[in-house]
Structure formats: structure tokens, C-alpha cells
Amino acid sequence: MWWVSLRRRLADWAVPDPYVTTVEKQLSEAIDNWQTDPEASNNLVLFSSPVDDTDALLERVIQSAIPEGIEVRQPLSWHQRPEDVQSIAEQFRQALADVQAEAKDIDTEVDDPDTLAQRRVMIVMPPLEQCFLRCIGGWQGVEWLRDTVGQQPQYFWLIRCNTWAWGFLNRVCQVGAYFNCQVRLPELDKAQLASWLIPFAQRLQTETDNQAETKDEDGDGERDFEDWSWGTLADLSMGSAAVAKALWLQSLRLREIDWPETIVALEDHWPVPVPLQQLAPTLPGLPDLEAEDNYVIHALMLHGPMSRSHLALSLGQGESVVQVRVQMLRQAGVIQVNHQGLSIAPAHYPKLCAQLSNNNFLTGED
Amino acid sequence: MLAIPWGLTLAQIEEAEEASELIGNITVLTVINAILSLFLAYGLMTAVQALANWLSERVPRRFRLIIKQSIPFWKGIILLVLIAHIGNLFLDISEQNLLALTGTIAVALGFAFKDYVSSIIAGAVALFEAPYRVGDRVTIADHYGEVVSYGLRGIQLHTFDDDLITIPHNKTWSEAIVNANSGSLEAQVVTDFYVDHTADPQIITDILYQAAYSSRFAQLKLPIIVVMAEKPWGSHFKLRAYPMDIRNEPAFRSDILRRAKAALAEMGVTYPKVPAVVSDDDD
Numbered sequence: 001m002w003w004v005s006l007r008r009r010l011a012d013w014a015v016p017d018p019y020v021t022t023v024e025k026q027l028s029e030a031i032d033n034w035q036t037d038p039e040a041s042n043n044l045v046l047f048s049s050p051v052d053d054t055d056a057l058l059e060r061v062i063q064s065a066i067p068e069g070i071e072v073r074q075p076l077s078w079h080q081r082p083e084d085v086q087s088i089a090e091q092f093r094q095a096l097a098d099v100q101a102e103a104k105d106i107d108t109e110v111d112d113p114d115t116l117a118q119r120r121v122m123i124v125m126p127p128l129e130q131c132f133l134r135c136i137g138g139w140q141g142v143e144w145l146r147d148t149v150g151q152q153p154q155y156f157w158l159i160r161c162n163t164w165a166w167g168f169l170n171r172v173c174q175v176g177a178y179f180n181c182q183v184r185l186p187e188l189d190k191a192q193l194a195s196w197l198i199p200f201a202q203r204l205q206t207e208t209d210n211q212a213e214t215k216d217e218d219g220d221g222e223r224d225f226e227d228w229s230w231g232t233l234a235d236l237s238m239g240s241a242a243v244a245k246a247l248w249l250q251s252l253r254l255r256e257i258d259w260p261e262t263i264v265a266l267e268d269h270w271p272v273p274v275p276l277q278q279l280a281p282t283l284p285g286l287p288d289l290e291a292e293d294n295y296v297i298h299a300l301m302l303h304g305p306m307s308r309s310h311l312a313l314s315l316g317q318g319e320s321v322v323q324v325r326v327q328m329l330r331q332a333g334v335i336q337v338n339h340q341g342l343s344i345a346p347a348h349y350p351k352l353c354a355q356l357s358n359n360n361f362l363t364g365e366d
Numbered sequence: 367m368l369a370i371p372w373g374l375t376l377a378q379i380e381e382a383e384e385a386s387e388l389i390g391n392i393t394v395l396t397v398i399n400a401i402l403s404l405f406l407a408y409g410l411m412t413a414v415q416a417l418a419n420w421l422s423e424r425v426p427r428r429f430r431l432i433i434k435q436s437i438p439f440w441k442g443i444i445l446l447v448l449i450a451h452i453g454n455l456f457l458d459i460s461e462q463n464l465l466a467l468t469g470t471i472a473v474a475l476g477f478a479f480k481d482y483v484s485s486i487i488a489g490a491v492a493l494f495e496a497p498y499r500v501g502d503r504v505t506i507a508d509h510y511g512e513v514v515s516y517g518l519r520g521i522q523l524h525t526f527d528d529d530l531i532t533i534p535h536n537k538t539w540s541e542a543i544v545n546a547n548s549g550s551l552e553a554q555v556v557t558d559f560y561v562d563h564t565a566d567p568q569i570i571t572d573i574l575y576q577a578a579y580s581s582r583f584a585q586l587k588l589p590i591i592v593v594m595a596e597k598p599w600g601s602h603f604k605l606r607a608y609p610m611d612i613r614n615e616p617a618f619r620s621d622i623l624r625r626a627k628a629a630l631a632e633m634g635v636t637y638p639k640v641p642a643v644v645s646d647d648d649d
Contacts, residue, residue, distance in 0.1 A: 136576040136629045171586050172579045295582045315582050316621050358426030360551055360610045362586040 009200075010249055015057045016196045016241050018186050023057065024065035026183035027158070031067055034156050035117050041181040043149050043157040045128075048185050049364065050162045050301045051242040051346040054127065055079060057185075058160070066122070070156075073099050074124045080340050081303070081310060085133040088141030092131075096148065099123060099155065121155050128161035128169065129304040134314040142169055146178045163364030164301045171362075187239025194230040196241070197248055201225050204276060225278075233281045238350050246347035250284065252276045286351050287332040296325045297334065297344065297352055298361050305340035396455045407448040414440045415515070422501075427551055427611055434500040435549065438493055438516040445518065481536065485519045488535035497543040503553055503612050505544035506533050512613070526616055552585050552608040555615050557622050559603040562636040567594055569633060570603055577626035578607040583618040585610045600638025 023046060033040035048054050062072050075095035082088060103121050125131070125145065132139040149157045159179060161169075170176045188196070202225065237244035255277055289297075299314050300306065308326065312319040326342060329335045334352070336345045344352065357363045415437055422433040453459065457467070475483050498504045498521065502513050509531050511523035520534040537543075547553035561570055571592045578590045585608040595602045605626075609618035 134582075135580050136573060136625055138576075138580070168586060172576075299582070314580075316580070316625060355426065358428050360427050360585065366587060 006204075006252070007249055010245050013200050013245070014196075015060050016188055016192060018188060018192050019057050019241065020060055020064070022186050023061050023183060027061065027065060028067060030181055031070060031122070031156055035119055038116060038153075041179075042153045042155065043159060043179050043181055045166075045179045045182045046158070046160045046185070047163050047166060047182060048160065049238075049240050049242070049349065050129070050164050050304055051344055051349045052162070052185060052240060053242065054160045054185075058124065058158075062124075069120050071103070071121050072124060073102070073121060075099050076126050078126055079130060081130045081133065081306060083307075083309075085135070085138050085310070085313075086140070088131055089144040092141055092144050092148070096123075096152070119154050119156070122158055123155050124158045125160070127304065128159055128175075129165035129302065132165070132169065132303075133310055134168070134299065134302065135316075138314075139169065139173055142175065143173050146173060146175050150178060162301075162304055164362075165303065167362055167364060167366055168302055185240075188234060188237075188241060188244065189239065190231040190234045193234050193237075193244050194226065194228075197244070198225045201278070228278050229280045236281055236283050236350065238353075240346070240349065242346040243349050246345070247281045247283070248278075250347060251279045251281045253279055283351055284333070284347050286348065286355060287334065289334075289355065290325075292325050293329060293334075294356060294359050294361065296322065296329060298356055300335060300342060300344050301352070301356070301364070305338070305343040307341045311342060392456060400452050400455055403448060403451055407444050410444050411441050414444070419514075431499075431501040431549060431551065437500050438489075441516075441518075442490075442493070481534070482519060484536040484539070485534040488538050489516075489518060489520070492535055492538055495538075496549070497538055498545055499549055502548060503546035503615070505546075506537055507541050509533065547612050551611055552588060553612040553615070554606055554608055555618055557605045557607075557619050557626075559605065559626065559630075560597075560638050561601050561603065561630070562638050563596075563600055565601065565635045567601065570594075570601070570630070570635065573626055573629045573633070574603060574605045574622075577622045577629065578605055580625055581607075581609075581618060581621045583609040583611075583614045583621060597638075599640050 027044055030041065030044040034042050046054060046058075066072060075098050076091060082091065099121065128142060128145075131141045131145070145159075149159075163184075166175070233244055233247060237247055253276065295315055296311065299311055303310070303314065306314075308319060308323060311326070312322040315322060326335065330337065333345055334348050335342055337343075353363055353365070357365070418433050418437045418440075422430045425433065457463070459467070492498065498506075498513050500513050500516050503511070504513060504523065506523070509523055509525065511525035511529075511531065513521050514524045514530075515522035520532050523531040523533060525531060559570070559574065571594070574592045575590060578584055579586070584590070588608040590608075591606040593604045593606070595604075605622060607618075607622070609615060
């Protein structure tokens with residue numbers, strides 16, 4: 001119960017600063033080039049892993065780093081694949097038409113350098129992995145976007161995509177040849193992870209220290225968070241914030257002497273009543289995966305969070321057949337379910353990458 | 367003292383004495399030793415085969431063929447050690463004995479075990495030339511399947527119909543060996559499609575590409591190609607693609623066919639109308 005509450009709090013924790021500064025820098029440069037050089041690219045692709053959530057990052061970047069005068073438009077607010085994937089291209093067309101209708105005064109004459117600075121509209125697209133499905137006709141929307149972005153230089157396009165989906169789309173519709181201005185989320189090192197998570201740990205400690213009933217028997221009220229295995233966490237998590245959060249959360253333990261007499265559900269705003277200990281982080285073991293499980297996992301890597309019906313459609317199997325494998329994987333903790341649908345559990349991501357790579361699948365690193 | 371039969375020359379007598387020295391010191395213990403060694407070698411070879419097969423089906427795909435391909439090597443080592451050990455038990459291999467022994471063996475093999483030895487030698491040569499290895503998909507004399515066993519005399523093919531076919535190694539002397547994957551996990555799978563002349567080739571080509579890329583079995587790292595040929599009765603399309611694991615060949619082809627046929631039907635593509643051929647057998 002407490003673990004669920006802590007997980008929610010950690011999910012809402014601030015985005016790591018290195019992520020923000022990297023994206024800010026690249027985005028500012030790209031927009032600056034677009035506004036000054038007629039030959040410059042009018043798009044930026046932000047790469048992340050299938051378990052990273054870029055919504056919060058994008059929100060913070062838009063709040064803090066968008067140059068003055070730039071108008072941000074998010075014509076498609078969905079973060080989850082529409083039920084009818086064949087309609088995505090039409091939704092894109094309509095979205096562009098809406099943006100064009102709102103910004104009638106934009107000068108589309110790009111040969112004149114004096115008018116370049118007047119280009120102010122940045123269009124933020126939904127994550128690309130949510131804009132396609134691996135089936136016949138499933139990536140028409142991406143093909144439309146690929147062909148349209150270059151034809152609309154008066155707009156700057158910010159496109160997000162996970163590396164696995166990008167690898168697939170690059171092979172089926174050569175998106176890399178069209179969107180060549182790219183930025184990848186940096187791998188967080190030991191120090192960056194420590195400076196990101198220690199404030200959260202200290203906040204938990206403050207909460208427990210404020211509880212009158214609980215005292216640390218050793219008398220060392222100030223636990224030394226600096227000495228914890230941050231280097232190991234950085235190695236195991238492959239520098240991914242989402243994986244690091246999951247592994248750090250799994251490393252928290254309750255000491256037996258601190259075990260409360262009665263455990264009640266912990267509401268999100270309630271402080272943790274007893275101190276939690278940090279053990280050395282480890283990657284959870286994978287269950288014995290069957291060949292069919294690999295296909296399910298690969299589909300989830302490729303598409304990010306997705307519904308069961310879309311998963312079945314992409315695998316070319318019946319929903320009832322897919323549901324059996326999904327149920328097994330859920331019970332083993334390899335995949336999780338949230339409001340967006342089925343997705344990969346971040347703590348298992350590093351081992352699943354190796355598992356799929358060893359089984360000859362196209363991964364995000366190929 | 368050795369009894370000398372009437373009519374033998376001195377040279378023949380000497381040869382008989384030397385031959386008697388070739389096989390010497392046969393006792394109950396050496397016979398038991400040899401029998402135990404045979405059983406041990408047989409057990410070891412069976413265990414190696416079973417262990418390698420068990421292990422190869424549990425490791426990730428990329429290691430499967432490496433493990434399977436090592437089986438003939440380990441079996442060969444066991445066999446060599448066994449032959450050396452038994453030879454050491456029963457034979458006294460001097461220069462003269464070796465000549466006598468090879469002469470005897472040559473005569474025996476020339477008449478009785480010619481094909482068997484031919485297969486053994488072909489098997490040893492095939493280890494180096496590698497026209498097939500364990501785990502490969504091969505076609506030999508109209509038989510197509512996966513090489514699941516590499517024995518002293520021949521190989522065993524496991525077909526899609528779940529048959530096990532034993533083929534002697536000496537087929538490599540005279541038959542063409544078609545190897546689909548030659549030691550790698552992937553092999554090209556060709557899927558044929560036939561449509562009417564009126565169908566738009568561009569639409570068909572797009573659908574076939576997408577069908578292949580959509581299949582969960584498709585190896586996305588390797589190229590996918592669609593080729594077309596005109597026939598009197600219609601257009602013939604060939605989709606050339608690779609599954610991630612050659613074992614999925616039938617499933618991959620079925621998946622592509624199912625996806626493509628559904629899309630072609632949705633597009634209203636018509637199939638060629640081939641006139642019915644009536645043969646005498648139908649009467």
C-alpha cells in the first residue's frame with residue numbers, strides 16, 4: 001500500500017535537470033536557426049526510451065525555454081493512439097488546417113531573410129509511437145507528417161519519438177531522411193542521479209523525523225544519502241530516469257524494528273510514518289519467457305503504451321490469444337497497466353533490451 | 367612352440383608370427399575394459415546430443431545454432447578417443463603390423479563396408495566444407511527440413527510435416543545440397559501472389575511491402591523486396607523477406623498471406639481466372 005503511494009509521489013517528482021537543459025539548448029538552437037536561416041531545418045525530433053515519459057519534460061521546457069514570441073500549438077491533445085488508426089492521417093490534416101486558420105497572418109514567403117524572424121508558430125505533435133500501428137495502412141499518418149513538415153516551413157515542428165519506434169519507422173518509411181535534426185535524452189550519470197533523487201529521499205526523511213512516535217534507534221537521524229550506490233544505480237538503469245526511479249523505489253525497505261503495529265493505507269498527502277532504508281539497487285530477474293512473449297514485449301517497446309485490441313492487431317493474432325500472454329506477463333511484473341493501457345515495467349527495461357537483442361529483434365540501439 | 371602346417375614357406379611362417387603379435391594380450395579384463403569403454407562412449411555421445419539440444423532450445427536465439435553446430439565436433443572427439451583407446455588395448459601397432467592391418471582393413475572395406483566408410487569420410491569432409499550444419503535448413507534430393515542430428519553415417523532432417531528423414535553423408539559426393547541459411551538464423555522466404563492483369567501493380571507492391579513489414583516475424587534489419595513478372599494468365603508477384611528465425615518460415619509466410627489477402631480484398635483486387643484443365647484421370 002505504501003509502495004503504491006510512494007510510486008505515485010515519485011512519478012510526480014521533478015524532471016531531471018540534465019534532461020531539461022539538453023532539450024532547452026537544442027530546441028533554442030533549432031528555433032534560432034529556423035528563424036534566421038532559410039535552409040535550416042524546421043523540425044526537431046526528441047528521442048527517448050520506451051519507458052520514458054516526455055510529457056512532463058515537454059511541459060517544463062515549454063514553460064521555461066521557449067524563446068519570447070514563439071507561439072506553441074498542440075493541435076492534437078491525445079497522448080494515446082486513437083482507436084481507429086486509419087484516421088490518424090486525417091486528424092493530422094485537420095489539425096494543420098486548424099493551426100493555419102488560427103495563424104492567417106503568417107507570411108509563407110521564406111526566401112526573404114527579413115520575414116524569417118516573423119515565423120513564430122511551433123507545432124508540438126503527439127509522440128510518434130502513438131501515431132502508428134504495425135499493420136497494413138497503420139503508418140499512413142507518419143508518412144503524411146513526413147511529407148508535410150518540409151512543405152510547411154512557416155511552422156516549427158517538435159516531434160517526440162521513442163528510439164524503438166524510430167528504428168522501425170526509419171525502415172518502413174525512411175523518416176530519418178526527412179527529420180534530421182535530432183536530440184536524444186542524455187544518460188544520467190552517478191552524480192546527476194544523486195542530485196536528482198536525494199532531495200526526494202530527504203523529503204521522505206523529514207516527514208518521518210517529524211513523526212513523534214518514530215525514532216531512529218541508532219541515533220543517526222541524518223542518514224548519509226551521498227554514500228549510497230548511485231554509481232551502481234546509474235549503471236543498472238542505463239542512465240534512464242524512469243528505470244532509475246523504479247530501481248530506487250524497489251531498493252527501499254522497512255526495517256523490522258520499525259514495523260508499525262497496524263498498517264493503514266497511506267494517502268498521497270500523508271507523510272511516511274517510519275523511516276525507509278535504502279539497500280543496494282539490483283535489477284529484478286526476468287521470468288522464463290516463451291517465444292510468443294518476446295513478440296508481445298517487442299510490440300510494447302515499439303508502440304509504447306497501447307490497448308489490448310491494438311496489441312492484438314499489431315501482432316496479427318486474436319485478442320483472446322494475446323490476452324493469455326499479457327496475463328502471464330502482468331503476473332510476472334514484466335508489463336504494467338495504467339490509464340494509457342499496457343506498457344513495459346521500467347525496472348525490467350534493461351534486461352528486456354538484452355533479451356530481445358539476443359533473440360534477433362530490432363531494438364532501439366540498432 | 368608354434369605348430370607349422372605343411373606346405374608353408376619360411377616367409378609365410380614369419381608373417382604368421384608377426385600377425386600373432388599384432389593382436390596380443392587379449393584377456394578378460396581388456397575385453398571388459400573395451401565393452402565398458404564402448405558403453406561409456408555411447409552414453410557420452412547421447413548425453414552430449416541431449417544436453418546440446420536441451421541447452422540450445424533454452425538460450426537466446428543467437429546462441430542456438432552455435433551450440434547445435436558444436437555437436438559433431440564433440441561426438442568426433444569422443445569417437446577418436448574411443449578408437450585410440452580400443453586400439454591400444456588390443457593392437458600392437460608396429461611398422462610391419464600397420465602394413466598388415468591396413469591391408470586387411472582395405473580388403474574388408476572394399477567388399478563389405480564400402481558405402482558405410484564412404485559416408486563416414488563424407489561426414490568428416492562435410493565438417494570442414496560445411497555444406498550443412500546442425501540447425502541449417504537444407505534441401506537434399508527433394509527433401510527439405512532442418513538438420514537436427516549429425517551422426518557418423520548421416521544426418522537427420524526434420525521436415526515441416528514432422529517427418530524425420532535420415533540421409534547418408536555420401537549424398538554430398540553426388541547430390542546438390544541447397545542450404546537456405548548456412549549457419550545464420552535468417553533465410554529468405556519467398557511468398558507468391560497472383561493477380562489479374564487489371565490490378566494496379568503499384569497498389570499491390572505497396573500492400574505486399576506493408577504486409578511483410580507488419581508481420582511480427584519479419585527481420586526488419588534485412589531488406590524486403592517485391593518483384594513482378596507478367597504471365598499470360600495474370601501478374602505474378604514475389605515477396606522476398608526474411609523471418610527473424612528460419613524456424614518461423616511457415617508461420618511467417620502464412621502471416622504475410624493472411625494480412626495481404628485481407629488488404630487486397632479490401633482494395634477489390636481480382637485474382638487471375640485460370641481456365642480449368644480437365645485431364646483423362648477425371649473421367
